[in-house]
Amino acid sequence: MSASTDSVELVGDEATGNIARAVLFAAATSATAPVDMVHPLAPNVPITLQTVWVYLAGVVLGPLWAGVAFTLYLLAGLIGLPVFAGGNAGLGVILGPTGGFLIGFPLAAMTIGAVVHGRDGLTPPSEVPIPRLVVGLLAGTAVVYAAGAVGYSLVQAIGLVAAVSAVVVPFLPVAGLKIAATVAIVRSDAIVAR
Amino acid sequence: MITVDGYTYRYDDVAAVDDVSLTVDDGECVVLAGPNGSGKTTLVRGFNGLLTPDEGEVRVNGRPVADDLVAARTSVGMVFQDPRDGFVAATVGADVAFGPENLGLERDEIDRRVADALDAVRMAGREDDRVADLSGGERERVAIAGALAMDPDHLVLDEPFTGLDLRARESVLDRLRALRESGVSVVVVTHDLRDLYSLADRVVVLSDGSVALDAASPSASELEALGVRPP
Amino acid sequence: MITVDGYTYRYDDVAAVDDVSLTVDDGECVVLAGPNGSGKTTLVRGFNGLLTPDEGEVRVNGRPVADDLVAARTSVGMVFQDPRDGFVAATVGADVAFGPENLGLERDEIDRRVADALDAVRMAGREDDRVADLSGGERERVAIAGALAMDPDHLVLDEPFTGLDLRARESVLDRLRALRESGVSVVVVTHDLRDLYSLADRVVVLSDGSVALDAASPSASELEALGVRPP
Amino acid sequence: MRFDATGDTVVNRLDPRAKLFVQAAVAVAAFAHTSPRGLLVLTAFALGVCWVAATPVVDSLRSYRAFLPFLVAAPLVEGATLGAPWFVPADAVGPGLASYRVVVLLLVSTAYIRTTPVRESRAAIQSLLPGRVGVVLGAGVGFVLRFLPLLRDDLSTIRAAMHARLGTARSLRERIRLVGVTGLRRVFGRADRFALALQARCFAWNPTLPPLAPTWRDVPAVAVGVALLAWAVW
Ligand SMILES: Nc1ncnc2c1ncn2[C@@H]1O[C@H](COP(=O)(O)OP(=O)(O)OP(=O)(O)O)[C@@H](O)[C@H]1O
Ligand SMILES: Nc1ncnc2c1ncn2[C@@H]1O[C@H](COP(=O)(O)OP(=O)(O)OP(=O)(O)O)[C@@H](O)[C@H]1O
Ligand SMILES: O=C(O)CCCC[C@@H]1SC[C@@H]2NC(=O)N[C@@H]21
Ligand SMILES: [Mg+2]
Ligand SMILES: [Mg+2]
Secondary structure, eight states: OOGGGGGOOBOOHHHHHHHHHHHHHHHHHHHHTTSOEEETTEEEEEEOSHHHHHHHHHHHHHHHHHHHHHHHHHHHHHTTOSOBGGGBOSHHHHTSTTHHHHHHHHHHHHHHHHHHHOSSSOOOGGGSOHHHHHHHHHHHHHHHHHHHHHHHHHHHTOOHHHHHHHHTGGGHHHHHHHHHHHHHHHHSSSOOOO | OEEEEEEEEEETTEEEEEEEEEEEOTTOEEEEEOOTTSSHHHHHTTTTTSSOOSEEEEEETTEEGGGOHHHHHHHEEEEOSSGGGGOOSSBHHHHHHHHHHHTTOOHHHHHHHHHHHHHHTTOTTOTTSBGGGOOHHHHHHHHHHHHHTTOOSEEEEESTTTTOOHHHHHHHHHHHHHHHHTTOEEEEEESBOTTTTTTOSEEEEEETTEEEEEESSOOHHHHHHTTOBOO | OEEEEEEEEEETTEEEEEEEEEEEOTTOEEEEEOOTTSSHHHHHTTTTTSSOOSEEEEEETTEEGGGOHHHHHHHEEEEOSSGGGGOOSSBHHHHHHHHHHHTTOOHHHHHHHHHHHHHHTTOTTOTTSBGGGOOHHHHHHHHHHHHHTTOOSEEEEESTTTTOOHHHHHHHHHHHHHHHHTTOEEEEEOSBOTTTTTTOSEEEEEETTEEEEEESSOOHHHHHHTTOBOO | OOSSOOOOOTTTTSOHHHHHHHHHHHHHHHHHTOSHHHHHHHHHHHHHHHHHTTOOHHHHHHHTGGGHHHHHHHHHHHHBOSSTTSBOHHHHHHHHHHHHHHHHHHHHHHHHHHHSOHHHHHHHHHHHSOHHHHHHHHHHHHHHHHHHHHHHHHHHHHHHHHHHTTGGGSOHHHHHHHHHHHHHHHHHHHHHHHHHHHHHTTOBSSOOOOOOOOOTTHHHHHHHHHHHHHHHHO
């Protein structure tokens, strides 16, 4: 064995666990986003599972590592992995019409993490009181759609009101469904915290 | 040298490993056998601190694992029972290089080790294949190469031969023999002694979490009674 | 009866299985052997339509698999090479019950089959254990039980014995023998014939995706030359 | 879509950091000059880049066809009015130019993707971001690459597992639930086991980085980037 191993600075076991989980959330979002659906009332913004993963990441990982998870997701897309809606990739997409949503993902995941877990440590997901969970998810939803609308209006050079009616209003029922699904998942035994 | 002293590990109050003590000398090959669920995997995961025993301790080269994780992890190489659990990169070459990279070696040395390790498992030239696309036995070989490339002082392999075909098995056995000659200690977990006997200096059999036998050449009937396939 | 006719399957233009034809009669046990990467898994996944060959076809009891997937899957039980790939439920009991539930059986009958299948793999009484917490060999046993509980006409097992200890192996072999007696056809994938010989009516060896040998009692030297461990 | 870059053009041999810089500079310039003249210049530049990088323009745009409704819809919506004359072309000009800008940026980023292996991009991230942040994000992206095909396969293995035991007999709702719950369970299980793998393989804060060797060839590329930025602020 080489002498240089004295200088090896191992990543601590706790950080390793958090990195592993952030990676898995980024990869899960990446694996599901290419499968998208056309919204009958807003054919220009695809319906995807991205925000469900944003919600779950905030609840499961807390603010810091949920933020890392979606920063990884954006980086993966930036360098060319086909991870955005419809299997797209590249800076052109991040600066494109749906880019506001993409940039909103890490911000929203951090917001949810902060609201759900507060300042002192992580609460096991199944023990978070439902009202607090719902408030957190609503706050995250607000962040995603605010970012999405602002991005759309900047990139397409149209007014904010027009942007909101084009990319926010049609998605409110979808968002409601996803919040309900997230609460159900968090309360089921699918997530075992270990 | 690996020294295990009163190792006890419980999953929800049930002891999967119960007060196990044993020693593996440098250059020694110990086969750790025992039927399914006897605690083999749970025991060896303590050798590099992946599990921390509830009682007892493991020392590597005399130092408690818990006190010096860096020493334990860099000097104990480990191959997981399910090879898929051990992969960290997308392609074969990148995966085998991961350990050496994290040891901070020079790029040349890393490339040399990767080539050598893939050669030992008969996977030379497969560097750019994606690990997700490998067949079962190919996966197992790459996992072994990943540990070999770290050039560890101690090598722990958890059922490494189950998926290997005849030639790969012989090639890996040859490499293990050579490593043992050069002073590396080798721990092989198995429940079937048939292929390993030529390599084993000692056989330790676990039964229900405790050492039921620790002998250089146990008899076939002893082994069978303990649920282990004799050579 | 399973009939394979000119089966060819390519991953990105490389044929992993290349024009394979073979027949497995009712009540016959065929061992499908071959070194790592020779295409065994790719071939058997076509037997119940999990893969569709690029050329050729598979017929089960005379009907092309592609024409009636439900019939093929009802009559062909399959154990995956990696048992974790096959689990669909959180606990052992729920997982083994999954198949029988889908057959629309009465609850009593389901419970009976689950108990019987777990018994055959020596996992009786472990119904409430979580599959994620099982040891490697225990996982393999539960995967086998999941297929047994469906009471299929044809049973395909992809390297089912690699992780099984002596007693579990014998218990499973006994059950396979009994099934064969009762007319079930059994296909066992392996690269090591040592334990299976007593069961095998015929050995088919794949080499680089093609049938290199199909014989009732091949000689040891023939097998070794093809990279398969002789009995 | 493909996973990794192939080919051997001049652009392939540039340092990924230089390429990322030029890409960002094009974006800044495009936002600063969203005028017919500015976009004309940038179109010429983007086509030039595609040509040098051997990136087929039409094929690349076709792979983004999901975006097309977007690009057409925005100017139409903005130009439309609720009464005669029903459509005011002048109002549609701004959004129209903005939509076109998206096309230009997509082209440039496609050229980057097609000429830069993920491994190099990862090295660029790790060398651009300092210390531990660089390790987490740089190594992290590499790990995402490892799990992406796996999790994609997981969706199909879960389906295969259910099909092999006739899960198709269950209702659609139950099947969706099962795939979801089983999928989540697998994701979490994998995360736990992956953490152990990293530990066993000595995951460290100070690994040997993949080699990146800037050469004289990068100088003109960086100069072009600087020029684009200067033009943007002007
Ligand atoms: N995470 C866990 N939670 C609860 N019980 C566990 C867990 N992991 C293992 N066990 C149990 O502990 C016992 C020992 O498991 P271990 O994996 O150490 O066995 P093993 O000797 O390696 O068996 P095999 O030959 O099947 O690999 C088994 O009965 C197993 O069911
Ligand atoms: N998804 C895939 N994509 C590309 N190549 C693949 C894929 N799956 C398998 N292969 C390749 O096809 C060949 C045959 O694989 P297969 O899994 O059928 O082999 P096998 O005979 O079952 O081997 P083993 O004994 O190792 O399980 C191998 O060389 C493998 O690398
Ligand atoms: O291009 C991308 O990858 C981003 C797509 C953004 C889709 C948004 S996210 C919020 C809203 N809910 C959906 O299902 N789709 C949109
Ligand atoms: Mg084990
Ligand atoms: Mg196989």
